[in-house]
Amino acid sequence: MLGRYSLYAVLAATLAALTCVGTNALVIQQAPVKVMSTIEARIAKAAGEWNACYHNQEYGPRAEAARRANPDSIISSMAYDLSDGPVRVSGKTWPRYWSISLYQQNSNNFFVRNDLELGDANFDFVLALEDHDTSELAGETIRSPTAKGIMLVRRFAADADDMPGIVANQEQMFCGPA
Amino acid sequence: MLRGKTELVAVVIGVIALVAASYWGTRTYTLSRLTGQDVIFETFEQVDETWLYSDKIGAAAASDVERARVAIGGPLGLSSKEAVYFVSVTDDQGNPLRSQCTYRVSGGSIDSRWWSLALYDSETQHYVPNEQNRSSWNSVSIPKSDSDEWVINVSPSPQETAWLPTQKAPEKPFELMLRIYNPSDSLRAALPNIDLPKVERVSC
Numbered sequence: 001m002l003g004r005y006s007l008y009a010v011l012a013a014t015l016a017a018l019t020c021v022g023t024n025a026l027v028i029q030q031a032p033v034k035v036m037s038t039i040e041a042r043i044a045k046a047a048g049e050w051n052a053c054y055h056n057q058e059y060g061p062r063a064e065a066a067r068r069a070n071p072d073s074i075i076s077s078m079a080y081d082l083s084d085g086p087v088r089v090s091g092k093t094w095p096r097y098w099s100i101s102l103y104q105q106n107s108n109n110f111f112v113r114n115d116l117e118l119g120d121a122n123f124d125f126v127l128a129l130e131d132h133d134t135s136e137l138a139g140e141t142i143r144s145p146t147a148k149g150i151m152l153v154r155r156f157a158a159d160a161d162d163m164p165g166i167v168a169n170q171e172q173m174f175c176g177p178a
Numbered sequence: 179m180l181r182g183k184t185e186l187v188a189v190v191i192g193v194i195a196l197v198a199a200s201y202w203g204t205r206t207y208t209l210s211r212l213t214g215q216d217v218i219f220e221t222f223e224q225v226d227e228t229w230l231y232s233d234k235i236g237a238a239a240a241s242d243v244e245r246a247r248v249a250i251g252g253p254l255g256l257s258s259k260e261a262v263y264f265v266s267v268t269d270d271q272g273n274p275l276r277s278q279c280t281y282r283v284s285g286g287s288i289d290s291r292w293w294s295l296a297l298y299d300s301e302t303q304h305y306v307p308n309e310q311n312r313s314s315w316n317s318v319s320i321p322k323s324d325s326d327e328w329v330i331n332v333s334p335s336p337q338e339t340a341w342l343p344t345q346k347a348p349e350k351p352f353e354l355m356l357r358i359y360n361p362s363d364s365l366r367a368a369l370p371n372i373d374l375p376k377v378e379r380v381s382c
Binding site: 008012015016019020023024025027028029031032035036039060061062063065066067068070071072073096097099101103106107108109110112114116150152154156158159 | 189192240250254255260298305
């Protein structure tokens, strides 16, 4: 009798340990994905839909910004979903500082390029999955490791006086299906 | 092995209860390790008494825990190819930064395209609301001397120049984040041991 209960106790301890290890790994792995999904939903809602850009046009700290966001960086954002094909992002850079950065679904920043690296005041990128044929599309193709993700364009605003120029720059952007 | 239906039912209920308790207990514990105040900085490198540094923001090389903590506490940061991040939660004596104290943050030229120093409430991990709508100073907006030296006055009370307001409520922890965009090759080669701003407590 005691032997059987001892066996139950060992099995219970093993099961509890396996559940703990599995849950710990699952929570840690899924946390970035969950955060990305939440932010994507917020961006898509603000932009009106997926594969469209939302432009922050307010200088300084904003209550609705992400945690620890930089108030000196004015951001255009797009939640993209490449399931139905490639997506284009194009426009003009901003001379103080401009960069485009892309985040896959686990939150890794898998691509970033700034205006100096671009060497041109115009940019034209096509976001695509590995199996998308983009040979007929103009612009530089960027391959996203995941169908969904986030695109950010950052522009440095030294102060509020930069905002009219930044807003005009934002309005020259195109974000949408390629 | 099992003697009777009653014992079988007891074992099944026990297994379900055990798995559920283990799952919820571990989930709660793991989330607390990912979301607690300042946990995002636990894996940052201590550069000196004041500054912490990480080159794993947004990086594929980050560990799963680092990635999860950054995603929760400061999502969508740039990889170190583009920008580098330093964080301070203590002054130059190693004392925690507190809202009721006044600090003098001073520095010189930082060899980069631009930089910004922002202040966040450590509890909310957000900006500190203030009438000035001021949560940062940057390399262009900060008043500088002829030799490019600058001072930012961090305080709950108005300051004559370059005021960065903290909360009026006492004993609120806060942090300073220095972002350096497009650091020069020489600065990048020296990372993280570069000339960083000094954070001195003036009064409390």
